[in-house]
Amino acid sequence: MTEASLYFLQQIINGLTIGSTYALIAIGYTMVYGIIGMINFAHGEIYMIGSYVAFIVITGLLGMGMVALPVVLFIALVVAMVVASSYGWAIERVAYRPLRGSNRLIALISAIGMSIFLQNYVVLAQGSRDVAMPPLVSGSLVEFGSLETFQVTISWMQLLIWVVTLISMTVLTLFISRSRMGRACRACAEDIGMTNLLGIDTNRIIAMTFVIGAALAAVAGLLLGLYYGVVNPFIGFIAGLKAFTAAVLGGIGSIPGAMLGGLILGVTEALTAAYFPSEYKDVVAFSLLVLILLFRPTGILGKPEVEKV
């Protein structure tokens, strides 16, 4: 392969890695929107909390002398998912459920307030500085191309991100399409009033979508925390914004759309940084969003919303 194509390949690999994590976070936005038509702006903070919890657990376990890395990571993953899910559940209970049925804007303000609250709460509890962790998963799996021209590397960490994302997405897709709860979930997305009339506890289904979204955000929190090695209370804002963009790009309300949107956004960013000065990364990514919305206002895989009569 020529140098140019190797370089292109490397940038696609980088883009898919970051895109996978956007997709994980985007699921939370899209599921909540799909069911109650609300943008949960506090979702980025859930990701941040998930990252913090994973950091605390990993540092704690390593400090206690536990050395089996897969075990440590697994425990961190489970704890982060559980803690983040309970935050997701509590947020829905405290900040959104009492406002359901009122104007949509009111719930939106409540979401922004929740986001500010959570960010400041973590600043107070954990300090506002970067917390760093030594690289745990290092080394690369594949290296090809020659040193003289350009060497493509796929690190273990990137592979871990892909595998974990793929597993989470598969489990989620199976859950939504096969399980009883999943069916109830789809019914709610179609017509929440009717579903309620048919005897399904829609409150429970809504709470569950928040829990699932939060758990996936925690997975992203752990993965990105390991990948970058630093976490601070402000990472939720940018990550949330990017994931929200990914969700809109793919068609908000659509789960496959969020996955696709995340990957497209990640790859676009990487390719822009590759062939233009890196400072244009966000400009191009968001221009793409505007373009797609101009031609497909519902996003790539979104269905046009039919006014329910």
Next chain:
Amino acid sequence: MVKRFSKTLIAAATALAISGAAQAETLKIALAGPATGPVAQYGDMQKIGVTAAIDYLNANGGINGMDVEGVIYDDACDPKQAVAVANKIINDGIMHVVGHLCSSSTEPASDIYEEEGVLMITAASTSPSITEKGYDLIFRTIGLDSLQGSLAADYISGTVKPERIAVIHDKQQYGEGLATTVRDALVDAGIEPVMFEGVTAGDKDFSALIAKLQKADVDFVYYGGYHPELGLILRQSMEKGFEAQFMGPEGIVNSDLAKIAGEAVEGVLATAPKSFDQNPENAERVAAIKEKGEDPTGPFVFPAYAAVQVMASTIEAIDSTDPIAMAEYMKANSFDTAIGTVKYNEAGDLTESTFLVYELHADGSKTAAQ
């Protein structure tokens, strides 16, 4: 019962002592800088220096009998918040400011101080544009980027002699200003950098940038900016097997860089103010700071200390706290401080300042580079 009574007594005595102190005249000095946010470490350095200087003054009778009190204002290194902080300082009636820290905060704040007649000495902002406006009340106890940048460029072209140089910055006033100075100085020396690019401050993923540096066969990277981004760039470079010599300004010099980047920090070059804590004349001050369990090695600790010293000796000499009279005296005289002799030019910049090239180590320490 007796125990409780004695506690009440202590409380009463403390209350009396506090109100007694409040009755004596106090000079309040505002300490403006980031106390929170990603670069709060630098705010801490400034606080350590200023508090040490104030403690020393108060232990030796204050300034002309006035006690000195430092009041902390947090601008989080955010230009918008810096303006709010500057207005708050003026509303609180404080006329003397040590700060701000980040050049992008210092510049908008200094507009306000100059207009409202408040004396400001920054111990950390190195951007030349702050004093270019010809303000009367704005001073520094640190050198300018033009000095630091040309020192870095000299070192690159004279000592390191790399083949392909990339200059990266964080698009902020401080980082981009420095990166531009370095690039221009390199071009003057006949070396054309192969890349000049910005990254977004707060970004976490630099894999695309690193692949690009690898493709361009870069063997030397100058980074204009602060440690959170450079730390991640170093860390991700090591993971991707990108081996180049990195160099940065004093904004990357703190132990958190090593916490973020780990082993990758070893051998990174940085220009920073001379390590004043190594100065034998500062031994007593260093000991006093260490006694409080604080770290005297940060690059801004002693410039901040000196800022308070300059203010104190000016007030003592002219027996007035009027900022305009103080500024006149400061420009006309020289001061013996913790950072050596301080003498100002008309613009309020130091007539001489010492930046040196240091080599950083993975344990967070630094040594003078050869």
